[in-house]
Amino acid sequence: MTRYLFGQVFSLVLTLWVVLTLVFLAVRALPGDAATIMGGIDSSAASIAEMRQALGLAATLGEQYIGFLGDLVKGDMGDSIRERRPVSAVLLDRVPVTLTLAAMAFVISLVFGLGLGLLAGLRPGGFFDKLTTGFATVALSLPEFWFGFILILVFAVQLGWFPVLGLPPTGLSLRSSWHLLLPAVTLAIPRAAQLARLGRARVLEERSSDYVRTARSKGLSAGSVGRHIASNALPGVVPLLALELGGLLTGTIVVEQVFGLPGLGATLLGGISARDYPVVQGVTILAVAIYVGVNWLADVTQLVADPRLRAPT
Amino acid sequence: MKLKILVAVALSAVLGLASAQTLTMAMAAQPDTLDPQVTSATAAFQVSKSIYDTLVEVAQDGTIIPALAGTFSASDDGLSYTFNLVATSFHDGTPLDSTDVKATLERIMAEGTASPKRSEFAAITGIDTPDESTVVIHLSQPQPALLASLASGWGAILPSEKLAEGHDFGNAPVGTGAFVFQSWLRDNAITLSANPDYYKGAPQLAEVIIRFVPDPAIQLQGLLTGEFNVADTIAAADRELVESNPALTMVEEPSGLALVAAMNTRRPYLSDPRVRQAINLAVDSITVLEVAYAGGTPIGTFMEAGSPWLPDDIEPYGYDPEQARALLDEAGVPDGWTIDMPLPQPYDAHIQAGQMVQDYLREVGINAEIRIVEWGVWLSDVYGEARAFDITVIGHTGKLDPSGRLDGYGIESENYAGYDDPVTAELIAQGAREPDTAKRVELYGEALHRIHDAAPFIFFGTPARAYAKQTSVEGFWITPLLDSFDFRTATIND
Secondary structure: OOOHHHHHHHHHHHHHHHHHHHHHHHHHHHHOOOOHHHHHHOHHHHHHHHHHHHHOOOOOOOHHHHHHHHHOOOOOEEEOOOOOOHHHHHHHHHHHHHHHHHHHHHHHHHHHHHHHHHHHHHHOOHHHHHHHHHHHHHHHHHHHHHHHHHHHHHHHHHHOOOOOOOOOOOOOHHHHHHHHHHHHHHHHHHHHHHHHHHHHHHHHHHHHOOHHHHHHOOOOOOOOOHHHHHHHHHHHHHHHHHHHHHHHHHHHHHHHHHHHOHHHHHHHHHHHHHHOHHHHHHHHHHHHHHHHHHHHHHHHHHHHHHHHOOOOO | OOOHHHHHHHHHHHHHHHHEEEEEEEEEEOOOOOOOOOOOOOHHOOOOOOOOOOEEEEEOOOOOOOOOOEEEOOOOOOOOEEEEEEEOOOOOOOOOOOOHHHHHHHHHOOHOOOOOOHHHHOEEEEEEEEOOOOOOOEEEEOOHHHHHHHHHHHHHOOHHHHHHHHOOOOOOOEEEEEEEEEEEEOOOOEEEOOOOOOOOOOOOOEEEEEEOOOOHHHHHHHHHHHHOOOOOOOOOOHHHHHOOOOOOOEEEEEEEEEEEEEOOOOOOOOOHHHHHHHHHHHHHHHHHHHHEEEEOEOOOOOOOOOOOOOOOOOOOOOOOOOHHHHHHHHOOOOOOEEEEEEEEEEOOHHHHHHHHHHHHHHHHEEEEEEEEEEEEHHHHHHOOOOOOOOOEEEEEOOOOHHHHHHOOEOOOOOOOOEEHHHHHHHHHHHHHHHHOOHHHHHHHHHHHHHHHHHHEHHHEEEEEEEEEEEEEEEEEOOOOOOOOOEOOOEEEEO
């Protein structure tokens, strides 16, 4: 058990270090730096050089890398160049929005997507089956941001049920989280489609297996058979769920742009445009941690859901 | 009697409710910081305008009028300026006095602050504070542009006690302005509340909320649902929608923008003025203005249309492809000459203009290869040391003083076009030092003539500034040339 945990931690640290180094180099390979951006078109070369010096960007790549790693080991992600305050504060401000959005989208895609898929698989050729196939085709062919605009047009502009922007100016609170429903649905649609197709496929697989025939011939009700099928179909879906959560995070970048949400996606985009290296690095750290964490959670869930995996070999 | 009291109470309650107005404005760009001394971004000053005040400010007609300095005067030799401060306080309660002005100016002049506008105050040799309400600024040479610099957003006066403490003005601004900073939720909104003790009279709005909405389509939607009262970016294609809606108004007013296609005069063939003139003649600037920028007034040199500094006798180049081809032949430009045109991705209008330029140039045998690049890459290519471009399209915002626009032109290393002409450079430098306005007009006029002849740019013109608001919003205005937002007299009349 200790060896397993140690292995997990080591793998996390290694992944983090490799990804961080790549991002560190990639973002500095972009032409222009924060001083260039801040200087804009109205500053002289001399004042841009002054700003570069004041921001610590004039140091060599090696010096910056050592400085960055050294601070990171002490738990310091540095200060955002653009916001002139600690990166940790910047991320802390944005994480709740993205997490709430992702969580809502995850639940919606799980309930509707998987639910739809299971129902479709249990009655092939039936109403839900046709609905699922149609929905999945449409949802996976059209771009996410298009759904976002349509939802805004219908529910915010025409019906006035929702505000146009994802959050009120006072930010995220329990009361304002319903504002996130439109962006969460937008985010959920492609994942729901994937889960629907997968759920349907898994159920169809299970339907043709021996134990189902046995159960039916024993005279078990359709409902009981259905429950057996579903509980056997689910473990196969778990790995995809983990991947989906990762996909949700990247999806938030687009959705946050459309709905003007102050989340991690907006921070990352803004950080890249402004060449705010510490922020880009900080978001990377967070993203890697989340991905690795979610995959670990998926592994554990798999173990719990499928007793066969727990048996010693 | 009781009825009268009841009515009076009810009336004041209703009036009280009616006067608690909040104006929500949608802005596409976001400030990088609210510290006026460490940025040059227009978006930053658009917001900080409401929080801080300057010694002098720009009125709606473009003239410089008293602000925190109730009266001001310059000495005859132009080497010292005296400002007499009004009695007012900062939002933290500390009264405004001459030490605040001195501390503010010293900070923007300090190397450690690394202000992009530091050079505008370089001529200041000393700041005297003979008493609490008087400031005397001494210069090493006459600088007629000083008032313009002090009227700009970066001339905002900061409280000296907070300066001494190293206060973080970037995230928690404290000024004397008409609105008090409440909160800044990054990528979301900035909330300001009215300053009831504002020295020019308390604003009628109780609150201003500035929301950051990068997408013009969403800005329009918000305007339609009433979520936004003013929207600063409306796509040209949507203007008709706004104009045809009685609840909305499209505001078009003169801007100070000079739209140009800059040429890298260090490059082969582009170093020849005949080639640059030919390129000007090959492009129909009026059509480019109409199609890409929804109209505007053409210009013939590097100064916005309608500027008092623009000589009357400078004609735009006009459209003459025949003459263009003749000049290109004369200069020995081979047919099919290929040039590199990077265009800035965030600006659809510039991209469209660039594509039109490419079409026009093809007609005269020049092959312009377009690269649409991200803003940071564009800045690095065009303004960075590499100067990796042949031609590009951009707009230069208006400046309060011609020196703000023209400084550096004529000195190869100081302007991105690499335009090198010692005579022009000397005229511009003299103009910056000349205290007599009539002589300045002459000096700059001559320089602008020379710039027209040398044609380092294709001169397109000056478009109108356009933004949309709900018709019920009145009294909101955008500062001429500085383009900052002024909410001090704004109201919403339902």
